[in-house]
Amino acid sequence: MARAATTTDAFNAVAEPRRRQILDLLAQGERPVNDLVELLGLAQPQVSKHLRVLREVELVQVRDEGRQRMYRLNPEPLRSIHDWLRKYEQMWAARFDALDTVLADLKEEEDDE
Amino acid sequence: MARAATTTDAFNAVAEPRRRQILDLLAQGERPVNDLVELLGLAQPQVSKHLRVLREVELVQVRDEGRQRMYRLNPEPLRSIHDWLRKYEQMWAARFDALDTVLADLKEEEDDE
DNA sequence: TTGACACATTCCTTTATGGGTATATGATTT
DNA sequence: AAATCATATACCCATAAAGGAATGTGTCAA
Numbered sequence: 001m002a003r004a005a006t007t008t009d010a011f012n013a014v015a016e017p018r019r020r021q022i023l024d025l026l027a028q029g030e031r032p033v034n035d036l037v038e039l040l041g042l043a044q045p046q047v048s049k050h051l052r053v054l055r056e057v058e059l060v061q062v063r064d065e066g067r068q069r070m071y072r073l074n075p076e077p078l079r080s081i082h083d084w085l086r087k088y089e090q091m092w093a094a095r096f097d098a099l100d101t102v103l104a105d106l107k108e109e110e111d112d113e
Numbered sequence: 114m115a116r117a118a119t120t121t122d123a124f125n126a127v128a129e130p131r132r133r134q135i136l137d138l139l140a141q142g143e144r145p146v147n148d149l150v151e152l153l154g155l156a157q158p159q160v161s162k163h164l165r166v167l168r169e170v171e172l173v174q175v176r177d178e179g180r181q182r183m184y185r186l187n188p189e190p191l192r193s194i195h196d197w198l199r200k201y202e203q204m205w206a207a208r209f210d211a212l213d214t215v216l217a218d219l220k221e222e223e224d225d226e
Numbered sequence: 227t228t229g230a231c232a233c234a235t236t237c238c239t240t241t242a243t244g245g246g247t248a249t250a251t252g253a254t255t256t
Numbered sequence: 257a258a259a260t261c262a263t264a265t266a267c268c269c270a271t272a273a274a275g276g277a278a279t280g281t282g283t284c285a286a
Contacts, residue, residue, distance in 0.1 A: 001243080001244050001245050001246095001269095001270075001271075002242085002243050002244065002245095002269095002270065002271035002272050002273085003116065003119075003129075003242075003243040003244065003271080003272070003273075004128070004129065004130075004243090004244090004272095005271095005272070005273090006116075006272085006273070006274095011127065011128045011130075011133075012128045014124065015117070015124045015125045015128040016116075016117065016273095016274085017117075017124075018274090020124075020197065023201075024200075027200060027201065027204070032232080032233090033232070033233060033234095034231095034232065034233085042275090043275075043276075043277090044232085044233070044234090045233090045234075045235080045236095045275085045276080045277085045278095046274075046275060046276085047233095048233060048234055048235080049234085049235090049274080049275090050274095051233095051234095052234080052235090064283095066232090066283070066284070067231065067232050067233080067282070067283045067284060068231095068232060068233085068283095069232075069233065069234090073204070075201040075204040075205045076205050078198060078201050078205065079205050081194065081198060082195075082198050082201075082202065084133065085191060085194060085195050085198070087137075087140060088136075088140065088188045088191050088195075089195065091140075091186075091188040092188045092189050092191065092192050114239095114240070114241075114273085114274050114275050114276095115239095115240060115241035115242055115243090115272085115273055115274065115275095116241080116242070116243080116272075116273040116274065117242095117273090117274090118241095118242070118243090119242085119243070119244095129243095129244085131244090145262080145263090146262070146263060146264095147261095147262065147263085155245090156245080156246075156247090157262085157263070157264090158245085158246080158247080158248095158263090158264080158265080159244070159245060159246085160263095161263060161264055161265080162244075162245090162264090162265090163244090164263095164264095165264080165265095177253095179253065179254075179262090180252070180253040180254060180261065180262050180263080181253095181261095181262060181263085182262075182263065182264090227286100228285100228286085229284105229285085229286085230283100230284085230285080230286100231282105231283080231284080231285095232281100232282090232283085232284100233280100233281085233282085233283105234279100234280075234281075234282100235278105235279080235280065235281090236277105236278085236279075236280085237276105237277090237278085237279100238275105238276085238277085238278105239274100239275090239276090240273100240274095240275095241272100241273085241274095242271100242272090242273080243270100243271080243272085243273090244269100244270100244271095245268105245269090245270100246267100246268085246269085247266105247267085247268085248265105248266085248267085248268105249264100249265080249266075249267095250263100250264080250265070250266085251262100251263085251264070251265090252261100252262085252263085252264100253260100253261085253262085253263105254259100254260080254261075254262100255258100255259085255260075255261090256257100256258085256259080256260095
């Protein structure tokens with residue numbers, strides 16, 4: 001089997017730095033493709049392809065405006081990532097010694113049995 | 114060029130659901146490989162390979178204990194993901210998006226007529 | 227209608243993935 | 257020393273990525 005498609009979910013879509021950049025730009029407001037092309041310094045087809053991925057996982061939405069296509073951010077799918085991360089938030093704030101202590105305690109409990 | 118290596122950063126490493134599962138399991142405490150093999154229902158080589166990726170991006174650390182290798186979580190690299198997400202946290206809570214979406218939809222309907 | 231513009235899609239190439247299977251390495255027990 | 261256990265690595269396969277280049281599609285202007 002190969003790696004999961006980039007369009008599988010937000011996790012995969014966002015693993016590509018260029019696509020993160022695009023989202024960052026769209027976070028400031030709606031933009032047509034050519035704007036993104038210039039701002040990213042990428043070729044237009046690559047931008048369109050990245051946008052396709054982002055569309056498929058619904059991280060962006062499009063709206064036709066004349067011959068332009070206005071892309072806007074839809075942050076909702078990012079929530080799934082955030083939700084997964086939530087259980088780790090505490091941990092990196094805690095000192096490692098603290099983690100060690102916790103783990104040591106767990107081990108002692110096991111050994112007592 | 115091909116897709117970025119899974120070992121490039123936490124974003125790429127964590128895009129694979131199996132690796133997320135492994136981290137979730139290790140969040141509960143240190144574990145030897147065979148534990149993970151059983152819990153995941155995967156073949157041992159695949160687990161070892163996933164662990165290799167996680168090691169390379171420093172999401173896990175290893176410790177030798179007899180003939181076992183105890184893996185433990187190191188949540189630190191997840192922080193970069195969380196940091197990137199932070200600027201979006203506000204957004205999916207806000208109602209503006211919903212309103213904007215509605216307005217955009219209305220506009221498209223108009224255009225269709 | 228023709229041409230220019232904005233964007234999307236297709237084809238090509240290189241590279242890496244993840245699972246399967248077999249085998250290597252290293253520590254422990256007998 | 258040999259057998260065994262725990263884990264890592266190597267090899268094969270099918271798949272798909274991302275960038276480059278070329279071309280297709282739809283819209284507006286002259």
